[in-house]
Amino acid sequence: MSDRRAQRHEATRQEILEAAWALARERGLTGWSLRDVAESVGMRAPSLYGYFDGKDAIYDAMFAQGYEQLLARLDELPTRGDPAEVLGRGAHAFVDFCVSDPPRHQLLFQRVIPGFEPSAESYALAREVLSRLHAILADLDLDRPGTVDLWTALLTGLASQQASNDPGGDRWTRLVDRAVDMFLASELTRA
Amino acid sequence: MSDRRAQRHEATRQEILEAAWALARERGLTGWSLRDVAESVGMRAPSLYGYFDGKDAIYDAMFAQGYEQLLARLDELPTRGDPAEVLGRGAHAFVDFCVSDPPRHQLLFQRVIPGFEPSAESYALAREVLSRLHAILADLDLDRPGTVDLWTALLTGLASQQASNDPGGDRWTRLVDRAVDMFLASELTRA
DNA sequence: GTCTATAAATGGATAGAC
DNA sequence: GTCTATCCATTTATAGAC
Numbered sequence: 001m002s003d004r005r006a007q008r009h010e011a012t013r014q015e016i017l018e019a020a021w022a023l024a025r026e027r028g029l030t031g032w033s034l035r036d037v038a039e040s041v042g043m044r045a046p047s048l049y050g051y052f053d054g055k056d057a058i059y060d061a062m063f064a065q066g067y068e069q070l071l072a073r074l075d076e077l078p079t080r081g082d083p084a085e086v087l088g089r090g091a092h093a094f095v096d097f098c099v100s101d102p103p104r105h106q107l108l109f110q111r112v113i114p115g116f117e118p119s120a121e122s123y124a125l126a127r128e129v130l131s132r133l134h135a136i137l138a139d140l141d142l143d144r145p146g147t148v149d150l151w152t153a154l155l156t157g158l159a160s161q162q163a164s165n166d167p168g169g170d171r172w173t174r175l176v177d178r179a180v181d182m183f184l185a186s187e188l189t190r191a
Numbered sequence: 192m193s194d195r196r197a198q199r200h201e202a203t204r205q206e207i208l209e210a211a212w213a214l215a216r217e218r219g220l221t222g223w224s225l226r227d228v229a230e231s232v233g234m235r236a237p238s239l240y241g242y243f244d245g246k247d248a249i250y251d252a253m254f255a256q257g258y259e260q261l262l263a264r265l266d267e268l269p270t271r272g273d274p275a276e277v278l279g280r281g282a283h284a285f286v287d288f289c290v291s292d293p294p295r296h297q298l299l300f301q302r303v304i305p306g307f308e309p310s311a312e313s314y315a316l317a318r319e320v321l322s323r324l325h326a327i328l329a330d331l332d333l334d335r336p337g338t339v340d341l342w343t344a345l346l347t348g349l350a351s352q353q354a355s356n357d358p359g360g361d362r363w364t365r366l367v368d369r370a371v372d373m374f375l376a377s378e379l380t381r382a
Numbered sequence: 383g384t385c386t387a388t389a390a391a392t393g394g395a396t397a398g399a400c
Numbered sequence: 401g402t403c404t405a406t407c408c409a410t411t412t413a414t415a416g417a418c
Contacts, residue, residue, distance in 0.1 A: 012383095030221065031305030033411060046413075047384050054412070102302070111293070111355050112303050114222030146366050149352065153363055153370070157348020161340065164302050175341050178377075182341075186373035203401095224393060237396075238402050246394070 013051050015041050017065060020058055024103040030113055034058075056116050059107065063118045066108045067125035073097055074132055083140045083188070088180050090136065091155055095176050098159030105163060109156050142187050154179055204242050206232050208256060211249055212295075220294040221304055225249075247307050250298065254309045257299045258316035264288055265323055274331045274379070279371045281327065282346055286367050289350030296354060300347050333378050345370055 019040035023032035034055055038045040052058050073093050078086055098105040106112045108126070118126070134148050158179060162172035210231035214223035225246055229236045243249050264284050269277055289296040297303045299317070309317070325339050349370060353363035 009383095028302075028305035034413090035411080044385065045411090046386090046415095049413075050383065106301070106303070109355060110297070110301060110303075110351060111219075112297065112301075114219035146369065149363055150366050150370060150373075153348035153352045153366070154345060155348070156352060157344035157346070160301060160351060161344045161347060164300060172340055172344055175337050175344070178337065179341060179344070182373055182377035185377060186369075200401095225395085226393080235403065236394080237404085240395075241401060 009051070012041075013061075016048060016051055017058070017061055020062060021101075021104075024062075024107075025101065029103040029106050059113060059116050060119050060122050062104075063107055064122040064125055066104045067122070067129055069104075070094075070097060070108070070129055071125065071132070074129070079136050080139055083142070084180065084184055086136070086140060087184055088177060091176050091180050094155050095159045095162070095173055098156065099162050099173060102163040102167070105156075105159060110160075144187070144190065147187060151183065154183060200242070203232075204252075207239060207242055208249070208252055211253060212292075215253075215294040215298075216292065220297050250304060250307050251310050251313050253295075254298055255313040255316055257295045258313070258320055260295075261285075261288060261299070261320055262316065262323070265320070270327050271330055274333070275371065275375055277327070277331060278375055279368060282367050282371050285346050286350045286353070286364055289347065290353050290364060293354040293358070296347075296350060301351075335378070335381065338378060342374065345374060 016037060019037050020032070023036055023040065026032075034045045034048055037058070038048055048058075052061065074090075077090055077093055080086065098109075130148065130152075133151070134143075137143060137147055137151065158172045158175060162169070166172065207228060210228050211223070214227055214231065217223075224236075225239055226236045228249070229239055239249075243252065265281075268280055268284055271277065289300075321339065321343075324342070325334075328334060328338055328342065349363045349366060353360070357363065
């Protein structure tokens with residue numbers, strides 16, 4: 001029975017997080033309050049403290065959840081085969097992931113919330129993503145020092161410009177294939 | 192005498208803006224209040240309304256100032272000559288500009304402040320930067336559609352990753368030359 | 383587990399005296 | 401031009417009743 005209680009508790013936690021994400025998408029990553037979240041789930045603000053230690057704890061759970069979602073996307077991708085195909089699929093998946101949820105992009109990849117730092121547990125997920133990325137590129141014989149960093153800079157740059165300067169459009173997302181070709185040509189000639 | 196008054200007024204405006212920048216660098220772009228700014232310049236909060244219409248007006252002036260600073264940097268750069276040289280100088284200048292002041296980077300290139308939109312006058316400066324960039328690249332015969340956008344994505348990506356994930360270090364800034372070579376090789380082969 | 387009530391602080395902004 | 405005083409709203413968070 002404690003099991004059922006724990007399940008219900010966890011379900012409510014997820015409801016709260018989903019409400020927070022929805023508000024972030026509507027009003028910006030920092031444009032909502034605990035009262036707003038509480039109202040969205042039919043509660044009063046103090047009741048949230050039964051599920052989270054405070055607003056930063058909610059941000060931390062969102063941070064972890066965002067990276068878990070990214071890891072799930074990476075799991076669906078092919079990791080071997082033609083480098084252009086593997087990188088192209090990965091690039092589109094990643095940029096889509098970022099552009100489809102700008103506040104998530106800000107939370108995961110930019111330092112936007114004054115005072116907020118992810119917990120060690122949450123940050124470990126971020127490192128896991130990096131580690132997977134490194135493994136994928138290494139499998140393609142792209143493992144010069146800095147290659148992963150150049151790759152992430154290129155993709156987050158495209159995504160960030162798209163979200164900030166042409167929300168809803170495709171001015172930068174349509175450059176993804178060109179960026180992949182550029183990256184691959186450059187890296188392969190020196191591999 | 193009205194001239195002297197206007198000069199003093201403008202000087203105080205600059206003092207206020209400089210205090211706001213300093214606070215933004217210390218506590219994050221949104222981590223300060225009008226009271227904080229006022230205290231920094233030896234005033235009380237209401238007195239600021241003699242110089243700005245409110246907090247968003249300060250953000251707007253900062254936005255304009257940031258782009259004016261960027262335009263000034265661009266003015267110091269060579270715009271003709273060896274493409275690798277021109278692009279390399281420009282890339283280093285731009286990334287340094289971004290990394291040296293992360294909150295400025297957020298204000299100019301990311302949508303971070305809930306509800307804030309730059310005024311038409313301020314936004315015109317942003318378009319002026321883009322226009323200059325376009326002219327520089329066109330002079331180098333790099334004027335395919337999308338070339339400017341790929342360039343800005345690459346450079347803001349490097350700068351953003353550097354500021355967010357290795358503040359004070361050089362993990363991404365040291366990739367600037369490599370990024371320039373990559374970009375130039377790719378663009379020249381199709382020009 | 384959720385509520386009311388409230389603390390305690392902070393925020394942007396305005397009115398009116400000097 | 402700057403101040404004091406204050407408004408009014410908002411925020412995170414806690415105490416304690418039910």
